[in-house]
Amino acid sequence: MPKLETGLVQVYTGDGKGxxxxxFGLALRAVGRGLKVYIxxxxxxxxxxxxxxxxxxxxxxxxxxxxxxxxxxxxxxxADDVRFAQDAFRLAEEVVQGSKYDLVxxxxxxxxxxxxxxxxxxxxxxxxSKPRKVELVLTGRHAPNxxxxxxxxVTEMKEIKHPFSRGLQARKxxxx
Amino acid sequence: MPKLETGLVQVYTGDGKGxxxxxFGLALRAVGRGLKVYIxxxxxxxxxxxxxxxxxxxxxxxxxxxxxxxxxxxxxxxADDVRFAQDAFRLAEEVVQGSKYDLVxxxxxxxxxxxxxxxxxxxxxxxxSKPRKVELVLTGRHAPNxxxxxxxxVTEMKEIKHPFSRGLQARKxxxx
Numbered sequence: 498m499p500k501l502e503t504g505l506v507q508v509y510t511g512d513g514k515g516x517x518x519x520x521f522g523l524a525l526r527a528v529g530r531g532l533k534v535y536i537x538x539x540x541x542x543x544x545x546x547x548x549x550x551x552x553x554x555x556x557x558x559x560x561x562x563x564x565x566x567x568x569x570x571x572x573x574x575x576a577d578d579v580r581f582a583q584d585a586f587r588l589a590e591e592v593v594q595g596s597k598y599d600l601v602x603x604x605x606x607x608x609x610x611x612x613x614x615x616x617x618x619x620x621x622x623x624x625x626s627k628p629r630k631v632e633l634v635l636t637g638r639h640a641p642n643x644x645x646x647x648x649x650x651v652t653e654m655k656e657i658k659h660p661f662s663r664g665l666q667a668r669k670x671x672x673x
Numbered sequence: 674m675p676k677l678e679t680g681l682v683q684v685y686t687g688d689g690k691g692x693x694x695x696x697f698g699l700a701l702r703a704v705g706r707g708l709k710v711y712i713x714x715x716x717x718x719x720x721x722x723x724x725x726x727x728x729x730x731x732x733x734x735x736x737x738x739x740x741x742x743x744x745x746x747x748x749x750x751x752a753d754d755v756r757f758a759q760d761a762f763r764l765a766e767e768v769v770q771g772s773k774y775d776l777v778x779x780x781x782x783x784x785x786x787x788x789x790x791x792x793x794x795x796x797x798x799x800x801x802s803k804p805r806k807v808e809l810v811l812t813g814r815h816a817p818n819x820x821x822x823x824x825x826x827v828t829e830m831k832e833i834k835h836p837f838s839r840g841l842q843a844r845k846x847x848x849x
Contacts, residue, residue: 501844505836509691513828514683518698519691522724523847525701526694529723530846547705548698554730599846632847651834652689657827660681668677670706670775671699671808 501532501599504632505649506624510607510640513654520602520636521548527632528557532599535592538562539585539609539637540569540578547670559598561588574614582614589623596628607637607644621647677708677775680808681825682800686783686816689830696778696812697724703808704733708775711768714738715761715785715813716745716754723846735774737764750790758790765799772804783813783820797823 509516524534534557543566552560563585569578586609593601609615620635624647627633635644645651667673685692700710710733719742728736739761745754762785769777785791796811800823803809811820821827843849 501847503841503844505841505847507690508833511831513830514826515685515691515695515698515828515830518702519695519830520698521701522691522694522697522699525697525727526723526849527846529726532846547702550705551701551731554732555727556730645833648834649836650690651832652691653831653833654689654691654695655687655829655831657684657821657829658824659827660825665679665681668679670703670708671677671681673702 501630501632504599504627504630506627506647507632507634508640508645508648508651509634509636509654510638510651511653511655512638513656515654516636517604520604520634523634524558524600524602525555527600528555531557533557533597534559534600534602535598536560536602536604537585537589537592538604539582540564540605542566542581544673546673569612572612574612579614582609586615586619593623593627593631593633596631598631600632600634602634602636605637606635607640610641610644611639617641617643620644677806677808680775680803680806682803682823683808683810684816684821684824684827685810685812685830686814686827687829687831688814689832691830692812693780696780696810699810700734700776700778701731703776704731707733709733709773710735710776710778711774712736712778712780713761713765713768715758715779715781716740717781718742718757720849722849745788745790748788750788755790758785762791762795769799769803769807769809772807774807776808776810778810778812781813782811783816786817786820787815793817793819796820
C-alpha cells in the first residue's frame with residue numbers, strides 16, 4: 498500500500514463554497530491511490546448530507562460525524578455542543594496519533610474553534626505533534642490565525658458571487 | 674430520482690488548491706442524492722490522477738478526460754491541444770444540452786479558455802443556453818471575466834500559503 502513520505506497540514510477556510518467538498522474530493526483522490534482516510538465531522542452530526550450516502554461505497558474511507566443536528570451559532574455555546582465537539586476532538590487525537598490513516602480530515606473544526614467548543618491550544622498541539630506521514634486537513638470558515646500559522650498549505654475559499662444573497666434556497670445534492 | 678428544480682452555473686477559479694477537488698466532492702454529494710453526474714476534463718487527459726481509480730465505484734458518475742498527457746502552456750497552442758479541447762467542448766455541448774445529467778462538470782475549462790484552445794463566445798453561449806435544471810460547474814484558474822459575469826456562483830480559491838514554493842514535490846494521492 499502506498500504511503501505518504503511527508504504528510505502536511507492543510508487548511509481550507511474562507512466564506513466561499515467548496516471547503517468541505519474540496520476535502521471530500523481529496524479523500525476520493527486519496528482512496529483512489531489506496532491511502533486510508535478518516536473523516537471526522539465537527540458540528541455537522543445529525544445533518545443530512547448527500548455525501549453520507551456514498552461514503553460506504555468507497556474503500557478505506559471511514560467517516561464519523563458529531564453534533565446534534567442543529568446549527569451551532571450561540572456564544573457561549575450550549576453544553577451539548579461542547580460535549581459533541583470534545584468527543585470529536587478526542588477521536589481526532591486518537592486517529593492522528595494512531596498513525597493508521599494516511600489522510601485525516603477534521604471537517605468544520607475551524608468553526609468549532611471559532612465557537613470555542615474546543616480548545617485552540619489543544620488543536621495546535623495536535624497539529625505540531627502529528628506523525629510525519631499523516632496528512633491532516635482542517636476545514637471551516639474563520640480559521641484562527643494560529644492555525645493558519647501552524648499549517649503548511651492554506652487555501653481561502655473566497656466568495657466572489659453567491660445566489661443565496663438573492664434568495665435561492667439550499668438545494669439537495671448540491672448544497673447538502 | 675430527485676432532480677434539481679433550478680440548476681446554476683458555478684465557477685471555481687483562483688491560484689489556490691482545491692478547485693478540481695471541490696468539483697469532485699460536489700459530484701460525490703450529488704451521486705449520493707441519486708443525481709446523474711458527467712465530468713469532462715479539459716487538458717488533463719492522459720494524466721494519472723488518483724480520483725480516476727475510484728470513479729467507477731460511484732453510481733451515476735461518468736468521466737471523460739481529453740488531452741495528450743502533457744501540460745499545455747504554449748501560446749499559441751499546438752494543434753493537438755486545440756483538437757483535444759475542441760473535442761471536449763463538443764461533448765460538453767452535447768451533454769449539457771441533452772439534459773440527461775443533473776450536474777455537468779467542465780474541469781479545467783477555464784485553462785482551456787485562457788490558452789485560447791476553445792472559443793470564449795461559444796462557452797458563453799453554452800452557459801446562457803443551458804437547460805434550466807442542469808447544474809453546470811466550470812473549474813480552472815484564470816476564469817475570464819465574461820465567464821464570472823455569466824455565472825451565478827463564483828468561488829476563488831486563493832493561495833494563502835503553499836509548500837511547493839519551498840520545494841516540496843507533488844505527492845501521489847494528495848496532489849494527483
